[in-house]
Amino acid sequence: SQQGEEDPQALSIQEGENATMNCSYKTSINNLQWYRQNSGRGLVHLILIRSNEREKHSGRLRVTLDTSKKSSSLLITASRAADTASYFCATLQGAQKLVFGQGTRLTINP
Amino acid sequence: SAVISQKPSRDICQRGTSLTIQCQVDSQVTMMFWYRQQPGQSLTLIATANQGSEATYESGFVIDKFPISRPNLTFSTLTVSNMSPEDSSIYLCSVRSGGHEQYFGPGTRLTVT
Numbered sequence: 001s002q003q004g005e006e007d008p009q010a011l012s013i014q015e016g017e018n019a020t021m022n023c024s025y026k027t028s029i030n031n032l033q034w035y036r037q038n039s040g041r042g043l044v045h046l047i048l049i050r051s052n053e054r055e056k057h058s059g060r061l062r063v064t065l066d067t068s069k070k071s072s073s074l075l076i077t078a079s080r081a082a083d084t085a086s087y088f089c090a091t092l093q094g095a096q097k098l099v100f101g102q103g104t105r106l107t108i109n110p
Numbered sequence: 111s112a113v114i115s116q117k118p119s120r121d122i123c124q125r126g127t128s129l130t131i132q133c134q135v136d137s138q139v140t141m142m143f144w145y146r147q148q149p150g151q152s153l154t155l156i157a158t159a160n161q162g163s164e165a166t167y168e169s170g171f172v173i174d175k176f177p178i179s180r181p182n183l184t185f186s187t188l189t190v191s192n193m194s195p196e197d198s199s200i201y202l203c204s205v206r207s208g209g210h211e212q213y214f215g216p217g218t219r220l221t222v223t
Contacts, residue, residue, distance in 0.1 A: 031210055042202060042216035043153075045111065048209070088152060090212070096141070098204075098212050100153040 006089060006101040014109050019076045021104040023089030024069075030092045032065055034074050037086045037103075046074075046087075079108045112137055112205050114215035122221045123193055130189045131218045133203030138183035143204040144176070147217070153202065159186050193222045 007022045023032070031050045035043040049056045049065045049072065056063045062075040076083055089101045113136040123129050133142065144156040156176055157165040165178040179187045190197050203215040 033212065035214075043214040045211055045213055048211050090153075092210065092212075096158060097155060098143070098206075099155070102152045 006087075006104045008104060009102065010105045010107070012107040012109060013079060015079060015081055017079055019079050019083070019106055019108075021074045021087050021089075021106070023072045023074070023101050025072075025089075025091045025099075025101075026070065027091075027093055029067075030094075032063075032072050033090045033092070033098070034061075034063060034072075035088045035090065037088065039085075043088070076106075081108050081110055084108045111211065112139065112207060112213045114203055114205060114213060116201075116203055116215040116218050118218055119216065120219040120221075122223060125194050125222055127193055128189055128191045129193065129220060130187050131201055131203075133186045133188070133215055135184045135205050139205040139207075140183070141206050142180065142186045143206075143212070144178065144186075144188045145202045145204060145214075147200040147202065149198070156188070156201075190220065193220075195222045198222045 005024045013019055029051055031048050033048045034046040037043050047058050047063050049063050060077045065072045084107050086103045086105050088103045090098045092098050115134045117132045142159045145153045146156050147153045155168050156171045157167045157178055159165040159178045159180040161180050161183050175191055177189045198221050200217040200219050202217045204212055206212045
């Protein structure tokens, strides 16, 4: 079953602005991963944050994790048109199962 | 990261027929996963396929409908049997690295008419 809830479902911003997407989950997790999907293609792995980490950076991406609130955020700074995609969070439940949120559709307007 | 390929990339099939999707990984992996993404939706896990054992199916998915093979540590197949239009989806193969990152293939876009 899908347990992640992402907020907002859709986000439209101007190129150069920052985009923030949020993800909430319900059960305890080992890690949380963020993915990008362009136009129904395969998923690109962006970043993994472990349950004992609070913040992680990768290039223009910044991910935070608050296990007390069971939430995570993905910040994309200085957005570009190529960032237009759907973004999904996924939580690793137990040892095996990666469960996905519903995703945020991000549109970057030139 | 693992490099994953899938065949076919897309197909259009008649209802009642079956399609087998192949997944090839460039390195040996213990666990392989098959996901379904229905139009406009998120990903749902179909089953976990470990080499040398039967696949483990998630609630709502059964072996008769989605038989899986895992003959070795780099290859797996998923068959979508007796297809109906409701099976129209993207099917994605996935593997997990030792560091717990999970990587996905490019997907197979299936349309059932």
